[in-house]
Amino acid sequence: MKFIHTGDLHLDSPFQGLSNSFPEQLWDQVHQSTFLAWQRIVDLAIDQQVDFVVVVGDIFDREHHGVAAEDFFVKQCQRLDQHQIPVYLSYGNHDYQDVATDPLMLPGNVHVFDNKVETKHLQLADHRQVALTGFSYGSRWLEDDVALAYPSRENVDFHIGLLHGAIIQGTDNHYAPFQIEELVAKDYDYWALGHIHKHGIINQQPPIVYCGDPQGRHINEDGEHGCYLVEEENGRLVPHFHPVATITWQTVIVNLPADCVSLPAVRLVISKQLNQQLIGPELTIVRLVIKPRQRLNIDIDRLLDYLQHDSQDHQSICWWVMDIMVKQVTELPAIDKNDIQYWQKAATMVFNKDMIKKLMNDSKLQRYHFLADQVDQQMINQLQEQAEQLLGQRGVSDGDSSN
Numbered sequence: 001m002k003f004i005h006t007g008d009l010h011l012d013s014p015f016q017g018l019s020n021s022f023p024e025q026l027w028d029q030v031h032q033s034t035f036l037a038w039q040r041i042v043d044l045a046i047d048q049q050v051d052f053v054v055v056v057g058d059i060f061d062r063e064h065h066g067v068a069a070e071d072f073f074v075k076q077c078q079r080l081d082q083h084q085i086p087v088y089l090s091y092g093n094h095d096y097q098d099v100a101t102d103p104l105m106l107p108g109n110v111h112v113f114d115n116k117v118e119t120k121h122l123q124l125a126d127h128r129q130v131a132l133t134g135f136s137y138g139s140r141w142l143e144d145d146v147a148l149a150y151p152s153r154e155n156v157d158f159h160i161g162l163l164h165g166a167i168i169q170g171t172d173n174h175y176a177p178f179q180i181e182e183l184v185a186k187d188y189d190y191w192a193l194g195h196i197h198k199h200g201i202i203n204q205q206p207p208i209v210y211c212g213d214p215q216g217r218h219i220n221e222d223g224e225h226g227c228y229l230v231e232e233e234n235g236r237l238v239p240h241f242h243p244v245a246t247i248t249w250q251t252v253i254v255n256l257p258a259d260c261v262s263l264p265a266v267r268l269v270i271s272k273q274l275n276q277q278l279i280g281p282e283l284t285i286v287r288l289v290i291k292p293r294q295r296l297n298i299d300i301d302r303l304l305d306y307l308q309h310d311s312q313d314h315q316s317i318c319w320w321v322m323d324i325m326v327k328q329v330t331e332l333p334a335i336d337k338n339d340i341q342y343w344q345k346a347a348t349m350v351f352n353k354d355m356i357k358k359l360m361n362d363s364k365l366q367r368y369h370f371l372a373d374q375v376d377q378q379m380i381n382q383l384q385e386q387a388e389q390l391l392g393q394r395g396v397s398d399g400d401s402s403n
């Protein structure tokens with residue numbers, strides 16, 4: 001038996017954050033990417049003749065999604081229907097709704113999980129029995145330990161759990177918080193998780209797996225994105241990752257050689273490096289991080305213009321630099337060896353998830369509480385780096401003014 005585990009399709013994602021300079025001819029490609037990712041997953045399902053497809057929440061990016069997104073989703077489900085492939089679907093925190101009044105005209109092969117945890121059953125072609133347990137979000141937040149409502153393993157050949165949620169951590173747990181041990185204790189064969197957009201296996205046996213979003217939507221969703229093809233191997237369910245994203249987000253770090261200080265020289269080094277480091281098979285949108293050996297005195301906006309121009313030299317655009325960060329060599333004022341531990345201690349007290357969230361909640365951003373949920377380690381590291389650079393610059397200028 002084999003099935004596809006996907007979720008977090010975020011169809012019709014608006015891709016905010018790309019600037020006005022983004023080329024017209026790429027907009028269409030970017031806008032289509034979430035749709036294309038879902039289409040490729042359906043292609044894979046048909047090609048592999050899977051027994052069923054599991055979609056674990058956040059099919060749509062917003063609860064009020066466009067008709068075009070609905071239509072596209074339904075049409076792909078119809079393709080699966082034509083190949084007798086059932087779909088087991090739950091709604092997540094982005095597309096939560098009262099399942100009883102779901103307006104979607106879904107074909108008969110699509111089975112939507114109720115707003116309360118329920119178990120659906122499926123008989124495979126070889127008569128073996130599969131149980132699938134899951135639920136759909138009825139509201140944006142779900143703070144209960146929903147895992148408690150999942151039944152223990154039934155007397156079936158395979159029992160699969162669907163859960164759109166996050167592991168309990170800190171104080172803000174709005175998305176069906178759970179602990180790995182709770183899921184393991186159910187004795188299921190596979191846990192298909194959604195919500196976290198980075199794909200990964202968080203427990204080996206049984207596999208507890210985040211499928212990630214099949215198409216990354218911004219620079220913090222970098223790297224490969226796709227779905228899992230889960231196959232039975234020696235009685236166990238083994239997930240295999242399949243990339244499907246057409247747009248790849250990537251941070252590219254370029255260390256400039258010591259003599260590389262002029263704008264044309266920097267431009268040349270970066271263009272070369274970009275062609276060597278890119279990982280995306282189609283279009284890669286790049287955040288460029290430049291690390292010069294000495295203080296760099298060039299016009300960064302101009303450099304960005306040049307690089308964006310360079311990428312359009314090719315017949316088809318395969319990379320696009322969206323922004324540039326320069327990591328100057330002087331990062332911190334010289335700190336005494338004994339003091340560095342105090343600096344590090346202070347940094348961990350300030351730059352942690354709870355503190356950043358508290359700052360955001362105390363500020364004028366309070367209305368936008370969902371922003372606090374977007375805080376991740378990558379963002380915290382960036383904040384710390386930027387603060388260190390600011391402190392470094394302050395240290396230098398203070399020194400200058402005292403001269």
Ligand SMILES: [Mn+2]
Nearest residue numbers: 008058094195
């Ligand atoms: Mn999501």
